[in-house]
Amino acid sequence: MGSKYAKRYTAEFKRDAVALVDSTGRTVTEVARGLGVSPESLRGWYKRAKADHGEGRLAS
Template sequence: MRRGGRRRGRGRTAQRFRSHERLKFPLILDSVSIRCPGSGGTSIALVDSSGKTVTAVARELGISSESLRGWYRKAKADRGEGTPGELSSAEREEIKRLRRENREQQQTIEILKKATAFFVKENDR
């Protein structure tokens, strides 16, 4: 044991991966799939079907209530039930793609401007 510190080894992280043992629902869930936003549908379905608050379900699953709340908000937006002006996942991905494309085009324009200036100087000699 380190002086003045926690013991190494099975700390909080190890306890998190055993969180599925504390489930009060009659389901067998893999704790890794609960944490993954892509497969967070299981935990989101529990919020919808149980009638409990997001915080209560998150506590029973042993995950962060803020993570579950974020997944739940995104799932509602994807279903079209989100707040007005909230983007769905597909729209967010499209904006991300367009911004990346715009950035690449701006870099290409800068390179072409420099090349044009270089060749103009070469022709003047």
């Protein structure tokens, strides 16, 4: 069930990270590296945010 070392991020942090992808035109991987989070985590947050808003596009 997850590592005791797993980082937990607030909903606000996730929302802001997703907004950075949309507003900067940078890829999910670039934004994730800049924020110090795994690209896989940010990609999941991005996909969920877009699904929640009825969008299907994913910025690599």
